[in-house]
Amino acid sequence: MSTVEKQLDDLKAEIAAEIPNDISVSDVTYEGPELVIYTRDPKKFAQNGDLIRTLAGKLRKRITVRPDPDVLARPTDAEAQIRAIIPDEAGVTDLDFHADTGEVVIEAQKPGMVIGRHGSTLREITQKIGWTPEVVRTPPIESATVSNVRNFLKQEREDRREILERVGRQIHREELSDEQWVRISTLGCCREVGRASFILSTAETRILIDCGDKPGAEDEVPYLQAPEANPLNSIDAVVLTHAHLDHSALIPLLFKYGYDGPIYCTEPTRDLMGLLTLDYLDVAAKEGRTPPYESEMVREALKHTIPLEYGDVTDIAPDVKLTLHNAGHILGSAVSHFHIGDGLYNVAFSGDIHYEDTRLFNGAVNEFPRVETLVMESTYGGRNDYQTDQADSEQKLMEVIQETYDRDGKVLIPAFAVGRSQEIMLVIEEAMREGKIPEMPVHLDGMIWEATAIHTTYPEYLRDDLRDRIFHENENPFLSSQFNHIDGGEDERRDVTDDGPSIILSTSGMVTGGPIMSWLEHLGPDPDTTMVFVGYQAQGTLGRRIQSGWDEIPMNGRGGRSDTLSLDLSVETVDGFSGHSGRQGLVDYVRTMNPRPEKVLCVHGDESSAQDLSSALYHKFDMRTFAPKNLETFRFR
Template sequence: MIKRETNVDEVLKEIREIINQMVPREARITEVEFEGPELVIYVKNPEVVMQDGDLIKNLAKVLKKRISVRPDPDVLLPPEKAEELIKQIVPPEAEITNISFDPSVGEVIIEAKKPGLVIGKNGETLREITQKVYWAPKVVRTPPLQSQTIYSIRGILQSESKDRRKFLRQVGRNIYRKPELKSDWIRITGLGGFREVGRSALLLQTNESFVLVDFGVNVAALNDPKKGFPHFDAPEFTYVLKEGLLDAIIITHAHLDHSGLLPYLFRYNLFDGPIYATPPTRDLMVLLQKDFIEIQQSNGIDPLYRMRDIKEVVKHTITLDYGEVRDISPDLRLTLHNAGHILGSSIVHLHVGNGLHNIAVTGDFKFIPTRLFEPANAKFPRLETLIMESTYGGSRDYQMPREEAEKRLIEVILQTIKRKGKVLIPAMAVGRAQEIMIALEDYARVGGLDVPIYLDGMIWEATAIHTAYPEYLSKNLRNQIFHEGYNPFLNEIFKPVANANERKDIIESEEPAIIIASSGMLVGGPSVEYFKHLAPDPRNSLIFVSYQAEGTLGRQVQRGLREIPTVGEGGKTEVIQVNMEIHTIDGFSGHADRRELMSYVARVKPRPERVITVHGEPQKCLDLASSIHKKFGLSTRAPNNLDAIRLK
């Protein structure tokens, strides 16, 4: 719980006076309040404000705040009546597939196959909806695949709207509190992911604020909390949690090593503030966190957190699109930029104080175009410190070119099919799986593949979330979907695996097949089940397409382990003989390789004063830091966990 005194009433009083002077009296303002990073103006007649297209823009310029105008809750039609009216106003040709309401922001989400018809010519239909139902309409294209995760998140936001609004107001008052001190210093502490891969967590402190960037878990080291969890024992972190002083958590992307421990904070009442992420990151991290606890339960392990804690994550998440600038504390301004790693992945840019310092935290990023995403953003308004990943930062960490990787993938698949074998591709359900799907679909479309491609684990649901956010995909993929009218994710060659019985049928079948299954490192999930049954047969192949972390079964198999002890029926130890072919094709990684990392430093604008290398094995972090210093003459560091670095 945030315990700071948040005396913002004087600030709001001044703001209300300005608003009353600028907004027409006919709008009938009922309330002005901070809600999250926005200033919200509630009015009885929102159409009066809508008629003046420049009013909000001018208000924002004068007040230097992000402004939203919402209808007063008292004038909102009941959802059932509003839905009925919307269906009367919108032409049937629009093919509305779903209407849902978010009372916390007075918004109605209208899903339609033809969203242009919901908007109408010059926005006429949208205006009519606003005038008659008062809810603020948000129009989205109906995704071709239904995502249960997205609908459950909407349900949470709708059912918890009162608590959500109360929470947003608390956050808003915290953000716009009067600073106690002028910001004149900044420091960061590595709580996890410094000179290692896994449990990423960075604590940033100023005179006034405390913010976390990422809060992940090392799934491969869960049996040892000292290696699996971020450093709760860091004195400054212990103090911040105990006193309730953590202003915000920013999540770069959804993978568990960056977001997997968020619900744990809510389970033990260690945090009650806002989480900032892109909309796809919110949806995907909920999917991954849910799967994480289900895997723990299936393995007879008491889960680290419960579904109700994941629900709290949803209630506390404030989503931002790329490029949106938001205040998140009195002296910190946040902008998220494309990182090119997975759907919704972000580079975090923080503007500290009134021009005091600017920091970019890359998280995991990719600096070449892929089938799924555009390259990571490398242009910022200002930049003094760059904190960047070093997963492939070693001097020899050069990945295979993407075209060559795809060619090699097809070669291995065709060779395996020729000998009547099955191909197992353990893949992260988010990112790598979809990249492989698009590559295989492209080859299948020209007649190169005639075997089924089975998708097991979370992959189908993760793919459904991808189809809901086409604006986050690459330009080529967007053009294919919108202008050519073809969605490669919907090719009939892809067959989701619904249950264990279907999985058993696939394993026992004598027919060749391609199986893409989570998890990507053979740590839990259906990929392990397939591996156990397919490994003894030399006709089969396993293809690693993503990073295999230390301590995982994937890394052991990749290094050549040929006998795997496992617990069989009756608790007896059995040994799995690994006779299948093992291949590693690293050109599909969502991480920048050594060439891309150096290129990023060369091209990032403006040129930073300092580069800090993190998220890599110790030697890779050190190697990259040394090379950047030698080539570019920049100050560099490769800190350890628990190192505190003063940036200003």
């Protein structure tokens, strides 16, 4: 008998000893980090609301209870009873029964009304029909991504269960090493912005954190060939902090080269990763570049993803627990906290963070039980990287929009589809509603509309007051009548060009491809147009060149020839909308961090920014700080 089998037998006996005699346990197994208990008495489990919570606390496991298939009510009977229990106002849109696991997925416009206070409605459903309910939200804006991901995972349930069972056994395997040490190896994004990637190693485990590309430098990828990362199929887990391509673009590539393990991230990060990586392949193909992987690898990545909620402490290896916390950067972005060994060491990876609240998100979390080392972004860590106050930034944007409107022109804003666009949408919607700027069409091109739909699917990840507006006051600002989804391609863009004043938000945010190139062709020669940069423009990108004053830019012409385009539009930069903290926010994040770390590695910033921030933290807080280069390894124990 294997160690895991013996462990499960022991757990089954311990569970049986803890629960009432009239509740049976037919099987106990692992699925990923969760312990799954199968029972012929799901209704009795549901009657005792504290039983699962008590077991989870005693066993220190995440627990799911599932009924044996032969004790379930028939789906037709069960559906009638579910609909009788759930209030009509919940807006149930779909019920999907899975007899193999005894689960019924309930999709509803207001999931909270399906769950009930402290889960009371869910328990009532199980008490009546035996099935285990799982609740998902119906997107207020129809989202092809959310629908496709959910349908794909439904089709792959059998494969996914096999993956989860294999991962569960790997997590709970017997520790083989008597040694204890912790190392971090840098595979990218050190003294540069982009291609984020790190290996966190112990004597027992190797974990890859992020695997992104480098904007404007298609040939510069993380150093996955380094010995610390090889062989890829021996890595225990991948943790994705958020979905921006400089952190996620090459996650699917891992599956092309042999990785077959789990990806841990939040649920919105999973969906956004699918959206952005598929678009990444599409853009590469349109630009005549050979994509680094096929779309099948994106599906493999989705199939291997294990979503976690903020604050859930989760075993991801025999000696590593992971907890994700809000990073305030984009939807689902996470500060990833690793608790290693039995109190041996604690490391937090910030990913990208925004310390202060924004219109979209609550500020980044910086309170942890313990943190000895922080791996921290330094995108705006330079000594002069002090961002404009958000209110001042919004005022400047309104002034630019008003001035452009007065001359009958158009405002063209290149923006990241995820995060920045929604922030700008909220600012514009409020300004028009309050009469601060004239009402005019706001055209959303590229993936912005789809990314916005995903935001409204996961309101629990948005700022508290915005979440309340969307789902408690029925005032969804993203559904404002001013917003127009550009879905008619070039014909619609020409119509917009010929029409009156408007605002255009378009991807890509760094002008490296996508529909922004078409808008430049249409509006670049127009002196009445204003191009407004509201986000970071990396070195080497066309956005940085235009921002720096280039008035003639290369364009890919038809037939493969290279043309140039003369620009006569006005160019403005409005700081303060970044999803990253500025210098002061980064310093404040560390200053107020509880507990304050002993060491900080300053990464994901150009050389001067990383070194400036490292020096500032050292002098202000008397802590050990580093601005590592790529391919360095740090041993902490």
